[in-house]
Amino acid sequence: MDSDIILIIVVVTALAFDFTNGFHDTANVVATTISTRAMPPKIAVSYAAILNFFGAFLSLEVAATIASGIVEADLITPLIVFGGLIGAIAWNLVTWYFGLPSSSSHALIGGVVGAAFVAAGPDAILGEGILGKVVIPALVAPILAFGVAGVGILLIYRIVGRLHPGPVSRGFRFGQIISGGLLALAHGTNDAQKTMGVITLALIASGELGAGAEPPFWVVVSAASAIAFGTYFGGWRIIKTMGSRIIKMDAAQGFAAQGSGAAVILAATHVGFPLSTTHTISGAVMGAGAAKRFSAVRWGLAGNIVIAWILTLPASAGIGALTYGVTRIFGTGALGPIIVSAALVATIIAVFARRLRQGSPITAAEG
Amino acid sequence: MLPIAEIIDVGDLISVIWTSIVAGLAVCIVFSLAIVGFARATDSRRERPGVATFGYFAMAILAFGAVMALVVFGVIVMTSK
Numbered sequence: 001m002d003s004d005i006i007l008i009i010v011v012v013t014a015l016a017f018d019f020t021n022g023f024h025d026t027a028n029v030v031a032t033t034i035s036t037r038a039m040p041p042k043i044a045v046s047y048a049a050i051l052n053f054f055g056a057f058l059s060l061e062v063a064a065t066i067a068s069g070i071v072e073a074d075l076i077t078p079l080i081v082f083g084g085l086i087g088a089i090a091w092n093l094v095t096w097y098f099g100l101p102s103s104s105s106h107a108l109i110g111g112v113v114g115a116a117f118v119a120a121g122p123d124a125i126l127g128e129g130i131l132g133k134v135v136i137p138a139l140v141a142p143i144l145a146f147g148v149a150g151v152g153i154l155l156i157y158r159i160v161g162r163l164h165p166g167p168v169s170r171g172f173r174f175g176q177i178i179s180g181g182l183l184a185l186a187h188g189t190n191d192a193q194k195t196m197g198v199i200t201l202a203l204i205a206s207g208e209l210g211a212g213a214e215p216p217f218w219v220v221v222s223a224a225s226a227i228a229f230g231t232y233f234g235g236w237r238i239i240k241t242m243g244s245r246i247i248k249m250d251a252a253q254g255f256a257a258q259g260s261g262a263a264v265i266l267a268a269t270h271v272g273f274p275l276s277t278t279h280t281i282s283g284a285v286m287g288a289g290a291a292k293r294f295s296a297v298r299w300g301l302a303g304n305i306v307i308a309w310i311l312t313l314p315a316s317a318g319i320g321a322l323t324y325g326v327t328r329i330f331g332t333g334a335l336g337p338i339i340v341s342a343a344l345v346a347t348i349i350a351v352f353a354r355r356l357r358q359g360s361p362i363t364a365a366e367g
Numbered sequence: 368m369l370p371i372a373e374i375i376d377v378g379d380l381i382s383v384i385w386t387s388i389v390a391g392l393a394v395c396i397v398f399s400l401a402i403v404g405f406a407r408a409t410d411s412r413r414e415r416p417g418v419a420t421f422g423y424f425a426m427a428i429l430a431f432g433a434v435m436a437l438v439v440f441g442v443i444v445m446t447s448k
Binding site: 058145152153174189256267270 | 402
């Protein structure tokens with residue numbers, strides 16, 4: 001009975017993480033589209049939500065589930081997965097609150113690493129995996145996207161520089177609809193997979209599915225729906241940061257950022273190299289801005305974003321570890337996850353209520 | 368201190384870097400050429416319709432077709448990973 005309740009809690013928590021993933025990462029896809037007025041805000045997030053939903057069905061290759069090669073797979077239990085998910089959700093909400101784009105995947109990995117560390121000690125953590133799948137890609141993604149978008153926008157200005165600005169802006173706005181759509185599909189494919197992997201892992205660990213089983217159809221549909229709903233609700237604070245606070249973009253810069261970002265993400269996908277969508281797009285936005293005028297980029301804000309990236313792994317690991325520790329105070333049954341879930345929901349309601357009392361500073365209409 | 372080759376596949380990393388550069392710059396260049404083609408074709412048709420109009424229009428269509436081909440390739444990459 002307890003294991004059934006834990007399984008249900010893990011599934012619901014995984015879908016909640018998927019929702020925050022869509023909510024948090026909407027900005028990657030739509031921020032520049034909205035800021036250059038290529039699409040109205042609500043249309044842009046609806047478009048991204050639909051493509052995220054369909055993107056989740058494009059590939060069901062979940063062999064490389066979360067934290068594979070980063071923690072000892074044999075040691076993962078539903079309670080460790082639960083701790084990891086809570087760590088990731090909490091960090092996503094913190095960075096959303098401060099309007100900072102950060103990697104949901106790294107948050108999830110950090111959360112699982114922290115929970116596994118408390119559960120099984122340092123031997124459970126594979127340091128090479130963290131370096132190879134988190135640290136090095138986190139360095140490569142933004143630098144590569146920065147460079148490609150920077151050179152890309154200079155070539156664009158060189159090619160279209162003598163044309164009237166009207167048709168050029170209209171053309172690149174149209175291009176942003178295409179490149180933004182490709183990014184949304186890629187995001188749905190990559191990130192909904194992680195939730196499918198988590199739920200499938202929990203179903204296998206609880207004996208509901210056999211080892212190596214494919215995710216059931218209801219898992220695919222629910223993960224696709226959760227990320228699409230999250231995307232539709234849109235994290236407007238991060239959209240504002242990515243779309244206009246780092247730099248005020250023109251349509252050509254928006255296209256260069258999205259097109260280069262999509263190229264980098266798809267090149268990495270093709271080779272099987274794990275790059276973060278958030279790091280890639282953030283780097284591309286800064287590159288497209290800095291190439292036109294270096295001082296146009298708000299480097300102080302860019303520095304805060306980089307600090308958030310550096311903190312993602314240790315912070316979510318800390319929360320994951322704390323969650324696992326608190327959960328185990330109540331034993332290995334369902335009471336611990338129930339209490340932690342209730343505390344998290346109460347905290348989220350309190351934070352949202354506080355924000356509502358303060359008034360939302362960033363809305364879809366402003367976007 | 369582990370050598371980087373034991374942590375990641377350096378060949379994959381180099382492949383990602385050059386593919387990203389080629390694909391990213393190709394998208395920017397080809398889409399810009401499509402815009403140039405459409406803009407010049409419109410101007411040319413307004414001023415003196417003729418071979419130049421057709422040439423610019425053909426350039427625009429070819430470039431736009433190349434961009435759409437890259438998009439389709441991107442979707443294939445996603446589905447085949």
